[in-house]
Structure formats: structure tokens, C-alpha cells
Amino acid sequence: MSRKLDIADYPLAQTQPGEVKGARGLSLDDITLDAVIAGKVEMDDLRITADALNAQAEIAEAAGRAALAGNFRRGAELSRVPQTVIMQTYELLRPGRAKDRQTLLDAAERLRRDHGAERMAAFVEEAAEVYERRGLFTFRY
Amino acid sequence: MNRHDDLGTNRWRRFDDWDERPLRLDNFARDDPANGFSAMKGAKDPKPSVAVEGGRITAMDGTPQADFDMIDLFIARYHLDPEMVGEAMAMPSAEVARMLVDMNVPRERLVKLAHGMTPAKLAEVVAHLNAMEIAFAYAKMRARATPGNQAHVTNAKDDPLQLAADAAVAVAFGFDEIETTMRVSRNSWSNALACCIGSSVGRAGTLFQCSSEEAEELQIGMAGFTSYAETVSVYGTEKSFIDGDDTPWSKAFLAAAYASRGIKMRCTSGAAAELLMGFHEAKSLLYLEARCLCMQRAMGVQGTQNGGIDGAPLASAIPGGVRELMAENLIAVWLDLECASGNDARSSESEIRIGAKILPFLIAGSDLICSGFGSILKYDNSFNPSSFNGEELEDYLVLQRDFEADGGLTPRSEDELLAIRKQAVDAIAAVFEELDLGSPDADMKGSVVVASGSDDTRSYLPGDVSKISAAISGRAITVLDVIRALHKRGFVEEAENLLFLVKLRLSGDYLQTSAVIRDGKVISAINDPNRYDGPGSGYRLSEARRAEICAIRGELDQREVLRAEATFEKAESGRIAYRNMGPAQRGSDAHEIVVGLSPAFGTQLFRTLAGHSLADVLRALGDGIVEEGGSVRFVRFLHTADTSFLGLSAAGLAGSGVGIGLQAKGTAVIHHRDRLPHNNLELFSNAPITTLDHYRGFGRNAVRYAKGLDVEPVVVPTRGEALGARFHARVALIYAIETGLTRDGAAPEDVAVEFIRGKGRAGA
Numbered sequence: 001m002s003r004k005l006d007i008a009d010y011p012l013a014q015t016q017p018g019e020v021k022g023a024r025g026l027s028l029d030d031i032t033l034d035a036v037i038a039g040k041v042e043m044d045d046l047r048i049t050a051d052a053l054n055a056q057a058e059i060a061e062a063a064g065r066a067a068l069a070g071n072f073r074r075g076a077e078l079s080r081v082p083q084t085v086i087m088q089t090y091e092l093l094r095p096g097r098a099k100d101r102q103t104l105l106d107a108a109e110r111l112r113r114d115h116g117a118e119r120m121a122a123f124v125e126e127a128a129e130v131y132e133r134r135g136l137f138t139f140r141y
Numbered sequence: 142m143n144r145h146d147d148l149g150t151n152r153w154r155r156f157d158d159w160d161e162r163p164l165r166l167d168n169f170a171r172d173d174p175a176n177g178f179s180a181m182k183g184a185k186d187p188k189p190s191v192a193v194e195g196g197r198i199t200a201m202d203g204t205p206q207a208d209f210d211m212i213d214l215f216i217a218r219y220h221l222d223p224e225m226v227g228e229a230m231a232m233p234s235a236e237v238a239r240m241l242v243d244m245n246v247p248r249e250r251l252v253k254l255a256h257g258m259t260p261a262k263l264a265e266v267v268a269h270l271n272a273m274e275i276a277f278a279y280a281k282m283r284a285r286a287t288p289g290n291q292a293h294v295t296n297a298k299d300d301p302l303q304l305a306a307d308a309a310v311a312v313a314f315g316f317d318e319i320e321t322t323m324r325v326s327r328n329s330w331s332n333a334l335a336c337c338i339g340s341s342v343g344r345a346g347t348l349f350q351c352s353s354e355e356a357e358e359l360q361i362g363m364a365g366f367t368s369y370a371e372t373v374s375v376y377g378t379e380k381s382f383i384d385g386d387d388t389p390w391s392k393a394f395l396a397a398a399y400a401s402r403g404i405k406m407r408c409t410s411g412a413a414a415e416l417l418m419g420f421h422e423a424k425s426l427l428y429l430e431a432r433c434l435c436m437q438r439a440m441g442v443q444g445t446q447n448g449g450i451d452g453a454p455l456a457s458a459i460p461g462g463v464r465e466l467m468a469e470n471l472i473a474v475w476l477d478l479e480c481a482s483g484n485d486a487r488s489s490e491s492e493i494r495i496g497a498k499i500l501p502f503l504i505a506g507s508d509l510i511c512s513g514f515g516s517i518l519k520y521d522n523s524f525n526p527s528s529f530n531g532e533e534l535e536d537y538l539v540l541q542r543d544f545e546a547d548g549g550l551t552p553r554s555e556d557e558l559l560a561i562r563k564q565a566v567d568a569i570a571a572v573f574e575e576l577d578l579g580s581p582d583a584d585m586k587g588s589v590v591v592a593s594g595s596d597d598t599r600s601y602l603p604g605d606v607s608k609i610s611a612a613i614s615g616r617a618i619t620v621l622d623v624i625r626a627l628h629k630r631g632f633v634e635e636a637e638n639l640l641f642l643v644k645l646r647l648s649g650d651y652l653q654t655s656a657v658i659r660d661g662k663v664i665s666a667i668n669d670p671n672r673y674d675g676p677g678s679g680y681r682l683s684e685a686r687r688a689e690i691c692a693i694r695g696e697l698d699q700r701e702v703l704r705a706e707a708t709f710e711k712a713e714s715g716r717i718a719y720r721n722m723g724p725a726q727r728g729s730d731a732h733e734i735v736v737g738l739s740p741a742f743g744t745q746l747f748r749t750l751a752g753h754s755l756a757d758v759l760r761a762l763g764d765g766i767v768e769e770g771g772s773v774r775f776v777r778f779l780h781t782a783d784t785s786f787l788g789l790s791a792a793g794l795a796g797s798g799v800g801i802g803l804q805a806k807g808t809a810v811i812h813h814r815d816r817l818p819h820n821n822l823e824l825f826s827n828a829p830i831t832t833l834d835h836y837r838g839f840g841r842n843a844v845r846y847a848k849g850l851d852v853e854p855v856v857v858p859t860r861g862e863a864l865g866a867r868f869h870a871r872v873a874l875i876y877a878i879e880t881g882l883t884r885d886g887a888a889p890e891d892v893a894v895e896f897i898r899g900k901g902r903a904g905a
Contacts, residue, residue, distance in 0.1 A: 007667050007668075010650065010653070010665075010667045010668055011648065011650035011663045011665075011667075011668065012648040012650055013644075013645070013647070013648035013650050013663070014662065020647050020648045021647070022647050028644060028647060031640070031644055031647075032640075033628065033633075033636055033637055033640055036621060036624050036628075036636075036640060037625060037628055041621060042621070043363075043364070043365060043619050043620075043621060046365060046403075046620075046621075046643050046644065046646060046647065047403065047647075048401070048402065048403030048646050048647055048648075048649050049647075052647065052648055052649045053401070053649055055649075056649045056653065059653065059667065060653060060654075063654075063666070063667055064249070064252070064253075064477075065477065065654065067219065067438055067439060067440075067441040068441050068442075068443055068653075068654065069441070070219075070441045071393075071396055071397055071400055071440065071441025072400055072441070072649075072652065074393075074397035074400070074401075074441070075396075075397045075398070075400025075401040076401070077397075077401075078397050078398055078400075078401035079401040079402075081401070083359075083360070083363060086359075086398050086401070087356055087359070089394065090356070090391060090395055090398065091356070093388065093390055093391035093394050094386055094388070094391050095386065095387070095391075096383075120394075120397065123390065123393070123394070124390070124394070126218075126390070127388070127390035127391075130211050130214055130388075130390065131211075131388070131390075134210060134379065136211075136383070136388065
């Protein structure tokens with residue numbers, strides 16, 4: 001999907017079913033009931049890819065929804081991040097879970113270094129700054 | 142004690158009546174802005190303002206950057222578009238309000254302006270609109286053209302068999318999304334699997350969510366059982382947000398996490414949440430909600446569940462609170478968010494208040510009109526009762542038909558729904574057996590198929606369900622296991638439908654704004670945008686859709702009425718025989734009462750609206766006349782079917798000058814030949830509640846008028862039944878049968894009436 005997508009390309013499942021692929025490379029056309037029965041399909045084949053999310057971001061931008069596109073691009077970064085890391089990071093972002101700014105900065109650095117999630121890392125760093133300013137690194141339970 | 146005996150009380154008794162109305166169970170709270178009780182005018186609501194320096198927002202709604210709380214910071218960074226701020230904030234609010242209701246101002250223009258408006262500005266603009274203008278602006282500003290609806294599917298026992306059956310029913314009625322939750326939180330995996338299977342029956346593409354703890358909800362989604370989430374709550378004050386155990390950053394992170402798993406997601410916020418949580422900052426419901434909505438747009442979520450969700454009952458207790466709920470929904474769609482527009486938690490015990498509340502949304506349309514229509518009975522709703530529930534579902538179907546408005550639902554027949562419930566229960570039972578989760582017996586299954594609610598079932602109890610739920614979670618069962626189990630046991634269509642649903646997440650098409658699945662295709666604000674520029678534009682019912690909506694249960698037509706009468710004809714022929722005796726002349730007996738029969742009386746129609754056989758009615762009238770010393774003659778008229786003229790014509794032939802006009806439906810009149818047509822002596826206009834004793838009394842009174850005696854008119858007591866609503870469709874159909882038999886100038890004929898069982902002949 002090299003050219004910039006427009007709203008005419010939507011929905012992608014109809015306009016380019018061969019291009020829409022799961023995390024292991026199977027396309028929509030490959031994922032049939034027969035393939036599932038034959039045990040050739042795993043849950044990873046039903047996982048959206050960063051490419052698809054970035055494609056939806058382009059469509060959202062074309063429709064004038066820059067904020068939504070931003071979320072899709074952050075989602076594209078997280079699509080490569082394991083579930084446990086996602087849940088740990090989310091937990092740290094909840095109020096009072098991280099006891100200091102550095103804990104969040106470390107979590108951001110892990111996202112950047114281990115998973116190439118640059119936007120998401122910057123977002124977590126921004127949270128660290130705001131939480132410090134608003135006194136959120138406090139005991140809650 | 143009879144109320145009439147107690148005259149000592151110093152109270153107008155109407156208040157006793159009013160006290161008994163369900164309305165009086167509702168709480169009402171006075172305006173008290175200092176304590177947060179204000180719909181739109183909070184004690185500390187700021188005036189709209191903004192300052193921009195070097196492309197950054199340095200002050201907003203009266204607060205300088207240095208004093209921004211985390212919500213202000215998030216809105217300033219991610220919601221406000223510095224390029225739009227100057228123009229948008231400079232426009233007078235009243236002028237923007239007029240643009241919202243101006244069909245010539247395109248939606249896109251207004252959406253752009255909203256990106257440059259602070260929460261206080263958005264709130265100030267919509268506060269200029271009255272309720273009707275808000276509804277109109279909502280119809281214009283909402284994102285997707287085709288309206289939809291969402292159902293709650295839960296039950297008091299967390300019974301998976303019932304969840305499957307009820308999910309299938311919700312799908313059949315046409316809900317685009319179904320949402321479940323649990324009585325016992327650890328039953329979440331079982332509820333998710335059960336609804337997932339039920340929602341695969343009959344049609345593919347109904348989105349499903351299982352509302353549970355944030356982390357677990359995402360895991361259930363990862364296992365493929367659910368396809369969307371909406372309980373990602375945000376709040377309008379910093380302290381309530383923290384009590385809600387989140388921040389704008391943590392919730393935005395969660396939003397990106399859902400996107401990263403290809404799961405549709407919307408946030409939730411609604412009026413009065415902050416008031417309930419005790420951190421309202423003396424600000425109005427509307428202003429706090431405007432903050433919530435700006436924050437949601439800023440997070441980049443596609444939509445919101447909004448319009449006083451759990452807080453709707455409290456918002457409705459405040460003056461103007463219901464208008465405020467509409468106004469916050471308007472801000473949501475103005476910000477270009479998908480809107481699941483509340484009409485959810487039941488905000489009143491008054492059915493009138495509930496019906497009034499839904500109407501603007503029904504006629505304006507909404508992405509999801511209810512963000513939880515209780516498709517199950519009230520007591521089975523684990524979210525608490527909704528505005529509309531299983532009990533009132535048919536009322537809603539009729540409202541759609543009344544207003545020719547698409548509320549997202551389609552009437553279904555008894556046979557269809559029973560078959561669907563059986564299929565769903567068989568499907569989940571098969572999956573349970575295949576995956577070694579249980580083996581429900583025939584009695585469990587049978588009780589669920591016919592159950593209206595969980596009180597009727599002999600099936601799983603919450604404790605049994607916990608074990609099933611733990612097994613699903615512990616053994617890491619996924620949607621693929623369910624698909625394979627369905628297929629193995631012959632539920633191929635259901636397996637295909639489930640696979641279709643999980644494949645949606647690969648393209649991410651349904652992550653775009655306002656996406657639902659119709660006819661196997663994703664429709665959203667991208668490919669089904671709402672474009673309203675006046676009458677004839679925007680969403681309109683197609684003829685086919687109109688026909689679906691109109692086909693409610695129990696519609697009558699003339700064929701139906703004649704068929705029903707025909708079933709009665711045989712019994713009636715065993716009671717009475719009519720014989721024409723030739724042209725009727727004026728009688729000479731001074732005590733003779735003529736009973737004038739309508740054209741279809743006893744020929745095509747055989748019972749009154751009260752269900753009396755016409756033979757019994759004639760006998761009662763005749764008995765009354767004879768008891769009072771009169772004689773009776775029956776005459777059929779064919780020149781008219783009108784009661785008054787039947788009565789007057791009968792009076793004209795009667796030796797006494799007094800006649801009774803009688804229609805087949807039971808309407809009767811006593812007339813005198815010297816009176817004007819519509820100035821009768823007595824009238825029974827409420828045929829459905831007229832008893833045989835009333836007809837007998839009518840006969841007696843006719844004779845007393847003839848004899849010039851004192852008369853106590855027969856009064857048919859009504860208890861205020863809406864007889865027009867109950868009967869007029871049938872009345873009009875019946876009356877058309879009568880008028881269809883009339884002939885201009887047709888001469889009256891004497892009729893000999895023979896009562897076959899009973900006391901023999903009466904009449905000429």
C-alpha cells in the first residue's frame with residue numbers, strides 16, 4: 001500500500017481483500033472456514049497489522065479526522081507490542097501506580113527501545129511530566 | 142373505607158390520585174448551582190476564552206496554562222486546533238447556534254469550527270438552542286446516515302444458555318451491537334462465549350462487547366469473543382477522573398491498545414457522573430460534559446457513549462436535565478464522534494417521561510439510539526433496567542411505525558423467534574459438549590427456549606457458570622475453538638458468521654467513525670456519511686424498510702374482520718333465525734316499539750364489539766320491552782347504517798312513536814319520531830362495554846318514554862378506557878361492511894326473529 005489512500009479506498013476489505021493480511025501473512029482470502037477446520041489458522045492470523053492501521057490512519061486523515069488518525073498510528077505501534085507489555089504499561093499509567101516520574105520514563109524507554117514505538121513512548125513521557133506536575137505519583141492503595 | 146365517607150380531610154383528593162402515579166416515585170432536585178445541581182448554568186462555569194502564543198494554547202476558558210489541570214492540558218494539546226481557534230472563538234455563540242440549525246450550512250464547516258472551540262464555548266453555543274432545535278441539529282450533525290441501535294443481553298443467573306438465546310433474539314430484531322455484563326464478575330468469560338455464539342445465529346456482523354474490568358475486557362477481546370468495547374469512561378473533573386482510576390493518558394493508551402488489536406472502541410461519559418462521584422467543582426452538567434467530549438476527541442477515539450449514562454436518572458431529576466442530555470449528545474456529534482446516545486439507564490418510573498425522552502432520538506436518528514436497549518426483561522438486566530426493556534420492546538416497534546422513523550429494529554414473528562432461540566440453545570449446548578464445558582440436558586434447554594426471563598428457566602446458576610468461565614479462561618479457549626466446535630456439530634452457518642466477525646478486525650474498516658455491519662458490509666461515516674441539507678436529504682426510509690417497520694404483530698384488515706365473523710356465524714345460526722316478512726308499515730299499537738336493525742346485522746356481522754351474540758342482544762332488548770308492558774317489532778333498514786337515522790326511522794314506523802336503532806357492533810339509540818336526528822332520547826355509544834343488562838334496561842326505558850313515565854336513563858359506566866384506541870380500527874372496518882350494503886331509497890322490511898333456544902318467537 002504505497003500510494004496515499006483516500007476515502008474511495010474504503011472499506012479496504014472490499015477494495016483490496018488481497019492486500020489485507022493478518023500478522024502471519026495470511027490474507028482475507030486465505031482465512032476460510034476450511035482453513036480454520038484444517039487447523040491452518042491461529043489467533044495471530046486474526047491480528048490486525050501495523051500496515052492496516054496506518055492505512056486506516058490515511059483514510060481517517062483524508063476524511064478530516066486527524067485525531068482519530070493519531071490514535072490509529074499509536075495503535076499501529078502497539079500492534080507489535082506483546083499483550084503483557086501493553087497491560088503493564090497501561091497499569092503504570094493509572095493514577096498512583098507508578099511511584100515516581102522515572103518509572104514512567106523507563107516504561108517509555110522500553111516501548112521505544114524494544115518495540116520501536118516512538119509515538120507511544122513520547123506519549124508516556126508526556127504523561128510522566130503531567131503526573132509530576134499534578135501530583136499523581138501518590139499512594140492510592 | 143369508601144373515599145366518599147371521609148369528607149373531613151382538608152386535601153383535594155386529586156393529590157391522593159397523583160400520589161399513586163409511578164411518576165411520584167421519581168426524585169426531583171432543585172437548582173442548586175453551588176452544589177453542582179445545575180443543568181447548564183454552573184456557579185463556577187467559566188466564560189469561553191482562549192489565548193494562543195506561538196501555535197500553543199497558553200490559556201483556556203479563563204485558566205492560564207500554569208494552572209491547567211490534567212484535563213485542561215490534554216484538551217489544549219490534543220483537541221484544540223490552533224489554526225481554527227482564532228476564527229471559531231471570535232464568532233458570537235448565538236450565530237454559531239443558528240448555523241447548527243441552518244440546513245444551508247454544511248456539517249463539515251461546523252465540525253471544523255468545533256475543532257477550534259473550548260469546552261465552555263461549545264457549551265455556550267448549544268445552550269442557545271431549545272429542545273426542538275437541539276433535536277434538529279442532532280439530526281443534521283450526526284456522523285453516519287443510517288440509524289442503528291444497541292441491546293443489552295444479560296440475565297440474573299448469568300445463564301449461558303439464556304444468554305445465547307437472548308443474543309440471537311437481539312440479532313433477529315436488528316440490533317447492530319449487543320452488550321453483556323455479569324452478576325458475578327468472574328463469569329465474564331462464560332458470558333462472552335455465550336453471547337458470541339448466540340450472536341452468530343441468523344445473521345453475521347452484529348458487534349458484541351462484554352463489559353468488565355478494563356484489563357480483562359481487553360483479554361476477552363484478544364481471545365476473539367468480542368468485537369468492540371465502550372466502557373472506557375472519562376470524567377470532567379480531575380478528581381473524579383482519578384477516583385475512576387484513570388487519567389486522560391491512561392485512557393488514551395487503552396484506546397490505542399484496542400486499535401492495535403483491531404477492536405472497535407468508544408469512550409463513555411455522561412452528565413452527572415461527577416456529581417454522583419462528589420467532585421463537581423460547582424460546574425454545570427453541560428460544561429463538565431463538554432470537557433469530557435473534547436477529551437474524547439482529543440484521545441482519537443472514534444466515538445462516545447454519551448447522554449447521561451449511569452447519571453441519567455440524576456440529570457433527569459434536575460430542572461432542564463433532559464434537555465441537557467440532548468445538548469451533550471449534540472456536542473458529541475458536532476465534535477464528529479460516533480454517538481451511542483444514552484436512552485439507556487431508566488431515568489424515570491413514568492412511562493410518559495420515558496416515551497417523551499426517546500422521541501427526539503427516534504425521529505432524528507442516531508448511530509446507536511440506545512446505548513443499551515434492554516432486550517431482556519427488567520429484572521434480568523445486569524446493568525439495571527433500561528429506558529426500554531424486553532417488556533416494552535413492542536411499544537418501541539410501534540413508535541417506529543407511528544412516526545415512520547427507523548429506530549434500527551424490525552418486528553419478528555413468534556415462529557421465527559422461537560426457531561431462533563432453539564437454534565441458539567442447541568448451538569451453545571453443542572459447543573459446551575465439544576469443548577467439555579458441560580452437557581445441558583433437554584429440560585434445561587427446553588426451559589430456556591420458551592423462557593421470557595430467568596425466573597422461567599431450569600438451567601445453570603451463577604455458581605455453575607463460574608466453573609465454566611474459569612475453564613474457558615484457564616484453558617485459553619479462543620473463538621477459533623468455538624468455530625471448529627460449531628462446524629463439527631453441523632452449525633456451519635454459525636461457524637461462518639463467527640469467522641466473518643473476527644475477520645473484520647484484519648482490515649480495521651470497522652475502526653472508523655460510526656461503523657456497524659449491515660448486509661455483510663461495513664458502513665460508517667466514511668461510506669455512509671450523513672449529509673442533511675433540507676427536506677428530501679439525509680436518511681430517508683426506503684419503501685422496503687418502511688414495509689418492514691410497519692409489519693407489527695396484530696394488524697387488522699377487512700379480510701381479517703370478515704374471517705373472524707365467519708367463525709362466529711355458525712354458532713349464531715344455532716341461536717337465531719331471521720325471516721324477511723316484506724315491506725314494513727307504520728304500526729298502530731300505542732305501546733309498540735320498533736327495533737331498527739342495520740344492513741349487515743345478522744347477515745355478515747354476528748356479534749357486538751363487547752362480544753355479545755346479536756341474538757342475545759335482541760333477546761335482552763325484547764325482554765326489557767315486554768317487561769315494561771310494550772310490544773316489539775324488528776325492522777331491517779337498508780337505506781342507512783347510521784345509528785341516529787336507524788333510530789329515527791324505527792320511531793317513524795313504531796305505533797308508539799318510539800324506536801330503537803341498533804347497529805351490529807352494538808351501538809344503540811332510543812329515538813322519538815318528533816325529534817331531530819341527532820337529538821335522541823338515549824344513546825349507547827360505548828358498545829364495547831355495554832352489557833346485556835344495559836340493553837334490557839334500554840328496552841324498558843323505550844316503553845317508559847312511550848308511556849310518558851319518568852325515566853332514569855341507562856348509563857354505561859366507563860373507567861376511562863381508551864376505547865377508540867382499542868376498537869376504532871375494527872369499528873371502521875366493520876362500519877364499512879355495513880355502509881357497503883346500503884342502497885339509496887331502499888324500503889324497510891319487517892323481520893320475524895326466531896330464538897332457537899329459549900322462549901320461541903318474538904316480533905311480527
